[in-house]
Amino acid sequence: MKKIDPNAVTVKKALCPFCSYGCDFGVVFDDFGIKGVEYIKTGSSEGRLCPRGSAAAIYLDHPRRLSTPLKKGKFVDWSKMSKELSKIIGSPKSIAFTVDRNVTPEEYSAIVGFCKKIGIDDIASTYFEPDAHLVPFMAEPFSMTEMEGTQLVIVLGDPFNYAPMSSRAIIDWKLSNKKNRLVVIDSVNTHTAGFADRFLRVNIGTEPLLLLALANEEYKDIDVAEMTGIDASAIKEISSAIRDAAKGLIFACLSFGRTYDPVLIAESLARLHEFSGMKVVPFVEFAAYYGTQNFATLVEKAKKKKIKYLLNFGELFPFHYPQIMTDFKAVNIYATSTFKYNDHNLLPVPLALEKKGSVITTFGKKKLSGNIEPPSGAKPIVDILNMLSSGYGEAKTTTASKPKLDVQNRLRNLAERAIPRRKNIRLIGEEIAYNFMGFFEPETLKMHPVDAVELGITAHDTVSVSSRHGSVDLAVKLTRDVGKGVVAVAAETPAVRGLFDYEYDNDTKGVNFIPTEVKICRKE
Incomplete structure (x- = not known):
């Protein structure tokens, strides 16, 4: 019989696969099995890990792990x-x-x-x-050394939660020179937005309209300022700064259920790159x-x-x-x-x-x-x-051909959704680092205090959130980080993700989960 040594440990090096940052770390084993994680200072993570990587031992030894068909x-x-x-x-x-x-x-x-x-x-x-549409931008690998000498960084979304290990590099860059400028585009106030010199808080799903306007593109019968909620003078000022910056970068990440048209977002990012020469750097969960x-x-x-x-x-x-x-x-x-x-x-x-x-x-x-x-x-x-079947070998994989897009028509459809005609509340998804797969904490619903008063809801109440696909009970968190008429949730479990409407894209024939009208009732 093997003698158990309670002090014996083994560290096995691993690569965190939970986002595209790809951090090095170690998994610690003792004679009883998995014990925890080790922070490796010599790896790409420089001795740090986000909540997802830090919880690797939980995933590996989770009671729901499947080992039999x-x-x-x-x-x-x-x-x-x-x-x-x-x-x-x-x-x-x-x-x-x-x-x-x-x-x-x-x-x-x-x-x-x-x-x-x-x-x-x-x-x-x-x-x-939606981040699947950002994968083409990964064809050219990025290095954090490219931030050296960068004067302007545009951020679409919330990388501090999507790829938390990026936060240190972005903050260090911003603080290294008073002239460095950080512009964040999002429909929700986030940790990333809290560090911005300019936070452009757009109406839900209207990011493509703003990105194209920043690329100095104009489209007939579309009032970008009205649709996005961003003042025309601010758009013009940021567009000029993008054009004049000697060196800049665009970081992008997209959350589930947050946009009506991720295909158009990718196209808008490509056009902003062409306009500015600024490299688009995506953070995704999976290529x-x-x-x-x-x-x-x-x-x-x-x-x-x-x-x-x-x-x-x-x-x-x-x-x-x-x-x-x-x-x-x-x-x-x-x-x-x-x-x-x-x-x-x-x-x-x-x-x-x-x-x-x-x-x-x-x-x-x-x-x-x-x-x-x-x-x-x-x-x-x-x-x-x-x-x-054996002896099949490997085969050359295919890449998707870029569909021809009618940008004008897509923008017109998007503009019709930018300002809801009804007063129903819209549910959107968000990325929260410690909510990954729903293993850490139960999902909570972020709600604006004004909406809560109108619905007779107080902080920490449990509410029933219903769409045409089903219903889920969630605890409420009151915050002005979301706008009126909008509620947000970290959509990590099948039950919550199952609330969202979906559409088939006319050009790519892919699937997109969109902001969804819901009914919210307080649970007694």
């Missing part, structure tokens, strides 16, 4: 699941493969190679987060893949019963997009997952923390060490593919 909530062994999937693969034209977060580039290449050998034509992305097919086409095939089975590789679909399941009523879905979800067919896989391969970060491709053992029953994606 599940079929509709019941455990089954791998041999039975393998036989079932092998039978399905025998009809390749009736099955679609989809991919979202927690898939390495090497795994994705293997998936494409597998489909090519078997004859599966439909591969689509199920990563529906998404594009597949061979758009998701809307998959939905149409499913409705026509041409697709009978869907196998998703990742950790989000279908659990975190429950409202989309109405489009797949006739489809049997199997999904890889790192955690348990009831009423689904699940295949346990390792977390990215436990994988060997690589991950795409804002600073370029970084290696995953594979030093940490996953749960005994969790199989790497490549092993799952090998169970079904």
Whole structure:
């Protein structure tokens, strides 16, 4: 029998995969298992970690970790699941493969190679987060040394919560020279906005209108000042500063359920880059893949019963997009997952923390060490593919072609939504670092005090938030960080994310979750 040494510890180096900052850190093990994390001063994180990285031990040893296949909530062994999937693969034209977060580039290449050998034509992305549209800006890796000599930084969104490790570099840059200027664009007052020299607080979803105006573009019959809520003189002044800056940067991050048109935001950022020469630096949760097919086409095939089975590789679909399941009523879905979800067919896989391969970060491709053992029953994606068919190899992955956009028409549609015609409250999503996946704290609803008075709600009350997709009970936090007529929530759990409306984009045929009208009632 092994002798237990309570003082013996081992530190295994890992790369944090929870955003595109890609921090180095260590996971500490003792003779009983996972003990905690170690801050590595020699790594890219310089001895620091955000709440997500600091909680890596919680993810790795979470009681909801999945280690055995599940079929509709019941455990089954791998041999039975393998036989079932092998039978399905025998009809390749009736099955679609989809991919979202927690898939390495090497795994994705293997998936494409597998489909090519078997004859599966439909591969689509199920990563529906708006930051997927920022991935093209990651083609040129960024270095924090590029901030040296920068005079002007434009920030879209809240990187202090989205990629918290970026905060030190941005603050240090701002304080290094009194002439350095930080401009933040957002619809919610955030920690990032608190450090801004100029906070441009736009109306919900109107960021593209402002970005194009800053790029000195004008469009017929669209009053940007009225639509965005930003004074015309302020727009003109910031636009001139952007044009005149000898060196500048644009940091961008997008939150779930916060925008009506992420495609237009990406186009607006590209045009602002062309106007100013300022590099666009995105922070994302995952560098998404594009597949061979758009998701809307998959939905149409499913409705026509041409697709009978869907196998998703990742950790989000279908659990975190429950409202989309109405489009797949006739489809049997199997999904890889790192955690348990009831009423689904699940295949346990390792977390990215436990994988060997690589991950795409804002600073370029970084290696995953594979030093940490996953749960005994969790199989790497490549092993799952090998169970079904061997000798498939890897294949060259595809990139999405840029759709031709009718910017004028998109702006017109956006302008119609900028000022609500009804007095209903709109629900938006936000990114809170310590709310990741809902593991740390329950989600709370931010509400403006004026709205609370009108609804008879006081601080810390529990309210029922209802949309046409369902209802969730949330505790209320009163704050002027959100505007009147708007409530915000860190949409991290399936129940909360399931409240949001979604649309299929006419040009990209992708999915976007949008600000959503809700009814709010105080719980007695």
